[in-house]
Amino acid sequence: MNITADILQVLALILGAPLVRGIIARMKAVLQRRRGASIWRPYAELFKLLRKEDLVPPTSSAVFRLAPIVLFGATACTAAFVPLVHASALLGSYGDFFLLVYLLALGRFFLSLGALDGGSAFGGMGASREALVSSLAEAPFLLGLVALAISASRADIAGIVAWTLGQNIFNISVVHILAFTSLAMVALAETGRMPVDNPATHLELTMIHEGMVLEYSGPSLALIEWASAIKLHVMLALLIALFCPWGMVSTWSGLGITLAVLLYCAKAAVLMILLSVIESAVAKLRMYLVPDFLGVASAVSALAVIFTMWVRR
Amino acid sequence: MLTGSIGAPFAFLLAVLGIVVPLLLIASRAKSVQRLAIALILAASFAGCLVAVFGFRRQPGTVVDLSRATPFPFSFDVDRLSALFLLLVCSVAIPVTMFAAPYFDRHYSEQRRNWTWAFFSLFLLSMIVVVTASTGFAFLAGWELMTLVSAGLILIEGESAERRHNVFIYLLMMHAGAAAVAACFFLFLPFSHSLDFGAIRAAGAIVPPGIRTAVFLLAFVGFGAKAGIIPLHLWLPRAHPIAPSPVSALMSGVMLKTAVYGFVRFSFDFLGGGPAWWGYVVLLAGAVSGLLGVLYAIGEHDLKRLLAYHSVENIGIIYLGLGTSLIFLACHAPLLAALALIAALLHTFNHALFKSLLFLGAGAISSATATVDLEDLGGLQSRMPVTGTAFLIACCSIVGLPLFNGFISEWLTFRSFLAGSALTNAKAQIVLPLMVGVLALIGGLAAACFVKAFGVAFLGRPRSTEAEHAVEVPLPMRSGMALLAAACLFIGILPGLFLRPLASLVQGLIPGAGVPEETLSIARIMPWIAVIVLGTGAFAALFKRRKRMARTWACGLPGLSTRMQYTSTVFSKPIRFVFARIYRPDRTVERLPVDQPYFPASISYRSVRTTSYERALYRPFVDLIVSLAHRLRRLQTGNIQVYLLYIFLALVSLLAFLRFQR
Numbered sequence: 001m002n003i004t005a006d007i008l009q010v011l012a013l014i015l016g017a018p019l020v021r022g023i024i025a026r027m028k029a030v031l032q033r034r035r036g037a038s039i040w041r042p043y044a045e046l047f048k049l050l051r052k053e054d055l056v057p058p059t060s061s062a063v064f065r066l067a068p069i070v071l072f073g074a075t076a077c078t079a080a081f082v083p084l085v086h087a088s089a090l091l092g093s094y095g096d097f098f099l100l101v102y103l104l105a106l107g108r109f110f111l112s113l114g115a116l117d118g119g120s121a122f123g124g125m126g127a128s129r130e131a132l133v134s135s136l137a138e139a140p141f142l143l144g145l146v147a148l149a150i151s152a153s154r155a156d157i158a159g160i161v162a163w164t165l166g167q168n169i170f171n172i173s174v175v176h177i178l179a180f181t182s183l184a185m186v187a188l189a190e191t192g193r194m195p196v197d198n199p200a201t202h203l204e205l206t207m208i209h210e211g212m213v214l215e216y217s218g219p220s221l222a223l224i225e226w227a228s229a230i231k232l233h234v235m236l237a238l239l240i241a242l243f244c245p246w247g248m249v250s251t252w253s254g255l256g257i258t259l260a261v262l263l264y265c266a267k268a269a270v271l272m273i274l275l276s277v278i279e280s281a282v283a284k285l286r287m288y289l290v291p292d293f294l295g296v297a298s299a300v301s302a303l304a305v306i307f308t309m310w311v312r313r
Numbered sequence: 314m315l316t317g318s319i320g321a322p323f324a325f326l327l328a329v330l331g332i333v334v335p336l337l338l339i340a341s342r343a344k345s346v347q348r349l350a351i352a353l354i355l356a357a358s359f360a361g362c363l364v365a366v367f368g369f370r371r372q373p374g375t376v377v378d379l380s381r382a383t384p385f386p387f388s389f390d391v392d393r394l395s396a397l398f399l400l401l402v403c404s405v406a407i408p409v410t411m412f413a414a415p416y417f418d419r420h421y422s423e424q425r426r427n428w429t430w431a432f433f434s435l436f437l438l439s440m441i442v443v444v445t446a447s448t449g450f451a452f453l454a455g456w457e458l459m460t461l462v463s464a465g466l467i468l469i470e471g472e473s474a475e476r477r478h479n480v481f482i483y484l485l486m487m488h489a490g491a492a493a494v495a496a497c498f499f500l501f502l503p504f505s506h507s508l509d510f511g512a513i514r515a516a517g518a519i520v521p522p523g524i525r526t527a528v529f530l531l532a533f534v535g536f537g538a539k540a541g542i543i544p545l546h547l548w549l550p551r552a553h554p555i556a557p558s559p560v561s562a563l564m565s566g567v568m569l570k571t572a573v574y575g576f577v578r579f580s581f582d583f584l585g586g587g588p589a590w591w592g593y594v595v596l597l598a599g600a601v602s603g604l605l606g607v608l609y610a611i612g613e614h615d616l617k618r619l620l621a622y623h624s625v626e627n628i629g630i631i632y633l634g635l636g637t638s639l640i641f642l643a644c645h646a647p648l649l650a651a652l653a654l655i656a657a658l659l660h661t662f663n664h665a666l667f668k669s670l671l672f673l674g675a676g677a678i679s680s681a682t683a684t685v686d687l688e689d690l691g692g693l694q695s696r697m698p699v700t701g702t703a704f705l706i707a708c709c710s711i712v713g714l715p716l717f718n719g720f721i722s723e724w725l726t727f728r729s730f731l732a733g734s735a736l737t738n739a740k741a742q743i744v745l746p747l748m749v750g751v752l753a754l755i756g757g758l759a760a761a762c763f764v765k766a767f768g769v770a771f772l773g774r775p776r777s778t779e780a781e782h783a784v785e786v787p788l789p790m791r792s793g794m795a796l797l798a799a800a801c802l803f804i805g806i807l808p809g810l811f812l813r814p815l816a817s818l819v820q821g822l823i824p825g826a827g828v829p830e831e832t833l834s835i836a837r838i839m840p841w842i843a844v845i846v847l848g849t850g851a852f853a854a855l856f857k858r859r860k861r862m863a864r865t866w867a868c869g870l871p872g873l874s875t876r877m878q879y880t881s882t883v884f885s886k887p888i889r890f891v892f893a894r895i896y897r898p899d900r901t902v903e904r905l906p907v908d909q910p911y912f913p914a915s916i917s918y919r920s921v922r923t924t925s926y927e928r929a930l931y932r933p934f935v936d937l938i939v940s941l942a943h944r945l946r947r948l949q950t951g952n953i954q955v956y957l958l959y960i961f962l963a964l965v966s967l968l969a970f971l972r973f974q975r
Contacts (some may be wrong), residue, residue: 054861060773109760112764118875119773119875121873123880127768134761135757149731217856309743
């Protein structure tokens with residue numbers, strides 16, 4: 001029964017990912033007093049792209065077509081690490097957060113290579129900027145998670161979640177606040193959101209992720225878009241699972257599950273509102289201010305690790 | 314003379330590499346003799362792998378004693394630690410030899426080729442001697458031979474003044490290091506009364522703390538110079554790139570590892586760990602080498618120099634593991650110490666595999682395009698698919714991405730940092746978890762660097778006519794690279810087969826250590842991750858059956874030229890900009906004519922990265938030595954009477970010394 005629940009969770013994470021994007025886009029539209037598209041539109045887009053043919057530059061190599069596949073495989077695999085409504089995950093007990101972070105890195109590595117293979121200046125520009133952002137984002141990402149792992153004295157994500165579930169919600173420590181701050185900042189950078197990257201831009205001065213995928217079309221583009229939606233959803237679910245897991249069930253009962261799903265949706269909605277407010281209110285940072293942004297995140301996460309010393313006893 | 318059933322193949326290996334092959338090659342220049350020599354080298358390496366595997370199982374293992382034939386005690390003993398490094402040397406030697414056969418044919422005339430192969434064989438022999446020696450004399454003899462033969466291999470390639478200067482620096486630093494290593498051995502002598510490893514190990518417990526510290530520091534500096542930890546790395550980016558590529562592969566992949574072997578032998582086996590500050594010293598050296606190594610690598614656009622700096626980085630990662638292990642040992646946590654040591658040893662092995670593969674890849678590129686400057690490459694993946702794929706696997710491995718071998722060892726290092734939080738020692742409790750951030754930064758920057766290296770060299774469009782007309786290298790070269798690539802993937806997906814023997818090795822070095830839980834869990838999860846990632850990827854690939862060629866979007870212009878692509882220098886610019894404090898480039902811009910700054914006829918721009926080490930660390934030292942030498946020169950008057958006086962004075966003082974000593 002548990003395995004079934006875990007597999008269902010993974011599918012929900014992967015299949016629900018485009019919906020998260022749609023809802024955020026709609027919320028942003030409402031905040032900006034536009035009518036906005038339907039929240040189901042990302043699905044329609046995926047279907048449209050998947051039915052088309054792949055356009056491949058004649059000068060490119062096999063890596064160009066391989067990159068979206070690896071990106072999708074690696075990103076989808078991270079979905080198996082994060083508990084959603086059931087307080088365990090398919091790979092939650094053996095796979096730890098180092099594996100999760102590095103699977104994301106695997107996808108990103110290949111996407112950057114695919115971008116360079118297109119042979120245009122835009123791909124190189126995107127890949128070069130992504131290299132800067134992601135190389136600086138990795139340290140705060142891991143340090144924030146390390147702080148939580150030390151407090152829980154567990155390294156697997158399911159274990160950290162189980163430990164947090166056993167705590168009182170009012171018992172929140174400074175470690176959690178610091179770790180949340182740094183992880184939220186990293187999540188913005190990792191998923192290519194404001195103020196690090198603008199997901200809506202198509203201007204070469206500003207784009208990072210969009211620059212990398214400029215040469216892609218058809219099913220390749222669909223896989224890339226889907227993978228980045230999964231990444232966004234995984235980061236969202238990770239923040240919820242690590243910092244506010246209360247309401248997750250560990251046994252299988254109809255009422256409990258319904259309640260847990262509803263609670264998850266509510267928590268996700270809060271985060272999505274937060275994200276759309278940030279995206280509407282904040283301007284994109286200048287490229288060379290991004291290292292400062294990530295430097296702050298690194299400092300905060302290092303503080304979180306240091307403070308675990310005093311919180312534990 | 315020989316004991317154990319594996320003694321015979323081991324003696325065969327030594328005899329073939331040390332005597333038969335060089336003599337054959339010197340005796341005859343016939344093509345068939347050369348082929349025979351190559352076959353013998355391959356057979357000897359294979360025998361070495363067998364000796365390592367069987368010697369590992371049967372402990373206490375093989376002993377080959379040559380003391381009767383030599384004036385000093387000279388014997389070999391394949392214990393578990395030696396077996397691991399013997400396997401490392403021999404398993405890398407096989408693909409490198411396969412690669413080198415057509416490579417040397419292409420690059421050298423007949424006479425040089427024979428010398429190269431003879432030196433190549435001796436180079437392998439010297440490294441095998443170093444890792445299996447069981448007396449100090451044998452170790453030092455191998456150590457010295459290794460330095461000299463590798464310098465010879467560099468000089469065979471050419472003899473320009475710059476090359477000779479670089480080789481001079483290499484030899485100088487290696488001999489300074491060798492002096493420190495020899496001093497390590499001799500410091501044991503008053504307590505062990507012999508240079509036999511068994512006696513030294515037994516003496517390790519009774520050596521007073523002051524001498525222990527001296528031995529540790531000398532071993533740290535002596536082996537550190539060979540390993541290339543910053544700031545002792547000065548020779549590394551000079552010597553590695555100018556060697557022929559198969560030799561660079563051996564130097565970077567294998568020779569550096571003998572230093573790690575020596576350091577582990579001394580600090581763990583002989584001394585059995587020490588105070589915690591030893592660990593912090595090693596940890597700091599690892600962190601500095603890792604970070605600066607990768608940052609310097611990013612700034613390079615010569616592929617072989619870039620790879621050489623990455624060796625500095627990876628040695629840094631290995632030292633991070635070793636330092637952590639020493640700290641755990643000092644805190645009486647043998648299980649965690651074992652975990653960190655396993656991480657360091659596995660990374661040593663992994664680095665040997667992927668770094669030699671990367672250098673072979675660079676060799677394949679240079680033999681196809683006659684350059685290793687990234688700015689002149691591009692588009693090689695579709696022209697050299699096998700080389701490209703092998704190189705890509707090596708890139709993923711060195712970056713530490715899951716499914717590739719580098720990840721396993723980096724993961725274990727991460728977990729041993731995290732385990733530091735469980736200690737009761739407050740300093741270790743904070744410092745070790747924070748090292749996660751350092752290693753993550755190193756990993757992130759390495760990823761950026763290898764996106765650049767692979768992306769610029771193999772993807773996109775060719776940036777020169779040589780790259781455009783590149784053709785795939787011959788079969789032996791390809792199969793050498795394919796073997797190494799397969800090994801990288803194998804360890805990455807099925808690490809359990811490798812971690813179990815490593816755990817038993819480490820138990821021998823760290824008394825009281827069990828099998829760390831982490832090694833079991835990573836072995837259990839990796840095959841599943843591989844299944845999920847590949848399965849999902851295969852599912853995703855189903856959608857992409859139809860494809861059509863379409864030119865890259867050129868913003869409506871008629872077409873893109875290859876110069877519109879990002880180059881290596883531009884790609885790394887953002888990172889170099891952010892870390893400008895570390896690079897401190899010397900920039901000079903000259904506009905001519907001077908009086909018209911806005912409408913110059915010519916502009917020349919020069920940017921040189923300052924070698925701040927040379928300026929701040931080495932220059933004062935060299936100046937001191939030179940000024941001392943100038944002062945000592947006054948003794949050399951050239952007058953025979955003065956020299957007779959010196960002899961007389963020396964004699965008198967010696968006699969006086971002997972008289973008063975009694």
